[in-house]
Amino acid sequence: MNRCLLRPRHLMAALLALSAGLAWLLPPPAAAQDTMQRPIPIAAKRGLLVVTQPPEVLLDGRPDRLSPGTRIRGRNNLLVLSASLVGQEVLVRYVRSPEGQIHDVWILTEAEAQAKP
Secondary structure, eight states, X not given: OOOOSSOHHHHHHHHHHHHHXXXXXXXXXXXXXXXXXXXXXXXXXXXXXXXXXXXXXXETTEEEEEEEEEEEEOTTSOEEOGGGGBTOEEEEEEEEOTTSSEEEEEEOOHHHHHSOO
């Protein structure tokens, strides 16, 4: 009497199907990231951002502030914590909240930085 419900070949097929189904979770290859079009709003302004001590920042050399729910997207479009950018100058496009604070930020890739605003 065989109590094993999955035979080795069925188990292998199930693992292959699972790995193929999860492959979409992996980030795209580096070449694909360069050509990725990100949904940056047309109204987003361009600036040089330096995080001094979150939520305090310098935007184009002037003191400014991040809103409580700020979303900073890195070059790969993944979220970045403001504390990881302390002291770095990054070229960004940003949108302000209704209160006037910086709310959405996109760190520009090389291609986006060279493109005309």
